[in-house]
Amino acid sequence: MESAKAVRRLLQSGGLKLERVIATKDFNQTVGTLGTTNCQILTYKFSNKCKTMTEKVLDAENWKLEALAVVKDIENHVKSITVLNGTDQQIYFNLTTIEGNDFCIELSGSGFRVAGKSYNQKSDENEDFFETPYSLLDHVSPSFHKSFGNELLSKLTDLSNKNL
Structure with missing residues (x-):
C-alpha cells in the first residue's frame, strides 16, 4: 500500500x-x-x-475544447458563461450565476477554482479547487442545486413517458 x-x-x-x-x-x-x-x-x-x-497533458487548443464542453454542460444552470483565452496550462471563464453574481473561473490540471469575484479578474489567491464544474457551482450558487435537480427530474420524466 x-x-x-x-x-x-x-x-x-x-x-x-x-x-x-x-x-x-x-x-x-x-x-x-x-x-x-x-x-x-x-x-x-x-x-x-x-x-x-499517462495520457498527454492538454495544449491550448485542447483546453479550449474542454472549456466548450464545460459550457455545454452547465449553460442551463447559469445566467451567462463566456470562455476567455487560455494557455497550455489553464483556461478561464467569465460566469454569472443564476443569482446574478459575477465570477472569473479558472480551469487547470488542478480542477476548477474561483480566480476572481468579477469578470476578467484572475488575481484571487483562492486555493480551493473543485473537481467538477458542478461542485464549484454548488459552492458559489445556491440556486444551482435546484436548477440541476429540476433539469434531471425533467429528463427522467421524459424518459419514463417514452417507456410507457
Missing part, C-alpha cells in the same frame, strides 16, 4: 485528482481526473522498478 501512497503523492503534485487505486500483484491501476478529462494510469511493477504510462 506504500506504493499507492507514493502514486497518490506523485499524481497530486502533477495536478491530477486521484479517485482510486486498485492494487494487484502485477500492477496498480490509478484512475483520476484532469480537469474534466478522465485519465487512467497503469503502473506496472517489474521487480523494484516501475514504468508509468
Whole structure:
C-alpha cells in the first residue's frame, strides 16, 4: 500500500485528482481526473522498478475544447458563461450565476477554482479547487442545486413517458 501512497503523492503534485487505486500483484491501476478529462494510469511493477504510462497533458487548443464542453454542460444552470483565452496550462471563464453574481473561473490540471469575484479578474489567491464544474457551482450558487435537480427530474420524466 506504500506504493499507492507514493502514486497518490506523485499524481497530486502533477495536478491530477486521484479517485482510486486498485492494487494487484502485477500492477496498480490509478484512475483520476484532469480537469474534466478522465485519465487512467497503469503502473506496472517489474521487480523494484516501475514504468508509468499517462495520457498527454492538454495544449491550448485542447483546453479550449474542454472549456466548450464545460459550457455545454452547465449553460442551463447559469445566467451567462463566456470562455476567455487560455494557455497550455489553464483556461478561464467569465460566469454569472443564476443569482446574478459575477465570477472569473479558472480551469487547470488542478480542477476548477474561483480566480476572481468579477469578470476578467484572475488575481484571487483562492486555493480551493473543485473537481467538477458542478461542485464549484454548488459552492458559489445556491440556486444551482435546484436548477440541476429540476433539469434531471425533467429528463427522467421524459424518459419514463417514452417507456410507457
